[in-house]
Amino acid sequence: MGRLDGRVALITGAAGGIGAATAHLFASEGATLCLVDRDQAGLDALAQKLNAPRTIVQTADVSASEDMHACVDAAINAFGGLDIAILNAGIEGELLPIGAYPEDDFDRVIAINLKGVWLGLRYAMPALETRGGGSIVITSSIAGVRGRAGMWGYVASKHGVVGLMRTAALEGAASGIRVNSVHPSPVETRMMRSLESKMNPDDPEGAYRAYRKRSPLGRYAEPEEVAKMMLFLASDDSSHCTGSTFMIDGGRGAG
Numbered sequence: 001m002g003r004l005d006g007r008v009a010l011i012t013g014a015a016g017g018i019g020a021a022t023a024h025l026f027a028s029e030g031a032t033l034c035l036v037d038r039d040q041a042g043l044d045a046l047a048q049k050l051n052a053p054r055t056i057v058q059t060a061d062v063s064a065s066e067d068m069h070a071c072v073d074a075a076i077n078a079f080g081g082l083d084i085a086i087l088n089a090g091i092e093g094e095l096l097p098i099g100a101y102p103e104d105d106f107d108r109v110i111a112i113n114l115k116g117v118w119l120g121l122r123y124a125m126p127a128l129e130t131r132g133g134g135s136i137v138i139t140s141s142i143a144g145v146r147g148r149a150g151m152w153g154y155v156a157s158k159h160g161v162v163g164l165m166r167t168a169a170l171e172g173a174a175s176g177i178r179v180n181s182v183h184p185s186p187v188e189t190r191m192m193r194s195l196e197s198k199m200n201p202d203d204p205e206g207a208y209r210a211y212r213k214r215s216p217l218g219r220y221a222e223p224e225e226v227a228k229m230m231l232f233l234a235s236d237d238s239s240h241c242t243g244s245t246f247m248i249d250g251g252r253g254a255g
């Protein structure tokens, strides 16, 4: 018996590293999936690999209200309701000092990473309420609890979603909706390859070594390790957890 048998889960950013690992784990635990991303080819490739009959894919921009509304409606129309939302889509933005940081990049990162999560909550919460409750997990970051020089848009957005998470947890509790956030330190995905190149364009491998050296466990997380945290929070194993920040940082926050 799977830990998500009979549950319908929507995952945003599903074509990316953490989203795809979460989709695989959720499918193996019996969930029915609505996979959302702006990368249609990535979604199609994932759906083929998953080979799970009760899966739909939705190409969408999470920062567009009508897109997020359509995704939640699609899950309800296809499967009769929604029980779990993993609000995970995100971008890293630029890594530049304040004088050089482009204003349009700041706006873009906030639109996707912060407003995109709010839109997900806006449409998913009423759907979960109709089912008598459910679980929402927001992918924040270690950058949601600590600063990072040069990551202006990213740090602001990842701190911002903690406020959304806490507000949603308070507003949703009476309807049986639990809301939590996960906070990974670097994970082995495309996003870190991009940040390593931005940190040291001449030697991204050196940046990779430097990031690893800062971690007490001496490595990045694997996306599958983050997916296991998602599963805990999405399933009834976390039935008394809501309104909380869950670190998955290899000890980085301890120092």
Ligand SMILES: NC(=O)c1ccc[n+]([C@@H]2O[C@H](COP(=O)([O-])OP(=O)(O)OC[C@H]3O[C@@H](n4cnc5c(N)ncnc54)[C@H](O)[C@@H]3O)[C@@H](O)[C@H]2O)c1
Pocket: 012, 013, 014, 015, 016, 017, 018, 019, 036, 037, 038, 039, 042, 060, 061, 062, 063, 088, 089, 090, 091, 092, 112, 139, 140, 141, 142, 183, 184, 185, 186, 187, 188, 189, 190, 191, 192
């Ligand atoms: N990789 C890390 O080190 C790390 C650490 C902490 C937190 N995170 C967070 O984890 C989440 C997943 O990141 P990842 O590491 O899997 O990176 P990724 O780049 O592999 O995946 C991100 C996915 O989000 C999608 N996406 C981006 N903008 C979108 C939009 N407007 N609408 C719909 N989809 C959109 C991308 O197409 C991509 O598939 C992000 O929120 C990220 O900030 C990542």
